[in-house]
């Protein structure tokens with residue numbers, strides 16, 4: 001039996017070269033040598049295995065949005081990038097992008113970063129300190145962002161010349177930000193959302209990428225993945241997924257902008273699937289945190305992750321029939337679920353919540369433990385719960401429903417295992433059984 005190993009070098013990203021492919025017989029001594037070669041590689045080394053891009057499905061999805069700039073222009077000329085948001089992940093995104101704009105001729109070197117202005121305990125403005133030290137001392141201390149990152153407290157000014165906008169703020173601020181940006185953008189702007197979360201309105205759930213597309217009339221992709229910001233900040237190897245709707249060329253431009261040897265990005269034609277994975281895993285992470293706080297062990301946590309993944313898939317497919325099963329096997333799916341349930345901030349604060357027997361609120365713990373960073377899981381659990389009760393789906397999603405009931409104090413943390421083991425009542429929604 002033969003295996004083919006594509007190898008990438010950083011230059012492959014910068015010049016869109018084809019990978020070098022090595023073909024070996026797995027029973028040959030060469031396979032042994034190659035396995036030593038791979039185990040020898042560190043994540044920051046120049047060569048590494050290629051992402052499984054071939055796993056992507058290419059079936060078309062339905063375009064729900066009409067009359068928007070489809071981004072055809074942005075795919076072809078020199079682009080200016082602005083990052084809207086400057087928290088922990090926002091700062092890391094700016095660093096990744098800034099390292100690439102310096103090297104890629106199709107982008108202007110400078111990367112603007114809109115900063116929600118804050119006064120630091122020293123009395124200085126956060127933007128001034130970022131521009132003087134090249135470091136976001138509040139949200140990403142100790143990491144240089146790149147000298148071509150310019151912090152700007154003025155939103156209008158930050159986006160004025162941009163034709164590629166990267167949105168990366170906590171989701172609760174996005175509606176206000178979009179309102180402020182209406183009519184302020186260039187005609188050829190395309191956007192990408194790195195935001196995990198959704199909005200629930202009278203007419204139903206609204207993904208953040210849809211909010212951006214509809215309010216700003218722009219093509220909006222999403223980027224999600226197993227990406228704990230602090231690990232990427234120190235250039236540890238990880239993967240991410242870009243979800244796009246129709247325009248593959250624009251998706252590839254985003255892939256080019258974000259990809260580095262330690263950050264491997266794969267495009268998938270499934271915006272809703274990618275975005276819902278990133279959003280819903282934060283609810284499962286709270287459940288994992290409860291289990292950790294109650295010291296229930298790894299088997300229980302694995303069970304919670306499995307049930308959580310099943311509910312993530314069923315919820316996504318019930319909301320959007322275009323969502324693909326294969327998306328759940330990308331970095332945005334199972335990989336992000338695992339990393340968030342092992343190491344993320346939602347898990348950590350939920351663990352503290354359970355350790356305190358649910359007697360200290362999430363708001364209190366967030367303020368004490370996160371120093372200005374925001375929890376997304378609690379608000380997402382509430383939003384998911386609203387959708388479930390509005391649509392009569394509560395009995396279909398015992399884990400999601402229980403996480404919300406625990407986080408608002410209606411059930412004790414120990415309820416996470418009592419309720420999660422209930423079988424979903426699929427007879428409630430016609431055709432839903434196929435998704436579980």
Ligand SMILES: NC(=O)c1ccc[n+]([C@@H]2O[C@H](COP(=O)([O-])OP(=O)(O)OC[C@H]3O[C@@H](n4cnc5c(N)ncnc54)[C@H](O)[C@@H]3O)[C@@H](O)[C@H]2O)c1
Nearest residue numbers: 086087088089090116168169170173195196228229373374
């Ligand atoms: N941190 C991670 O590891 C990570 C990884 C992947 C995705 N994300 C997602 O990225 C998004 C942004 O998270 P983050 O980690 O960059 O932020 P964060 O939680 O570290 O920081 C909060 C940010 O919100 C800003 N802010 C506070 N009040 C505001 C207001 N009224 N209006 C606008 N902004 C305000 C703060 O200045 C700060 O920049 C979230 O959706 C998150 O789920 C985070």
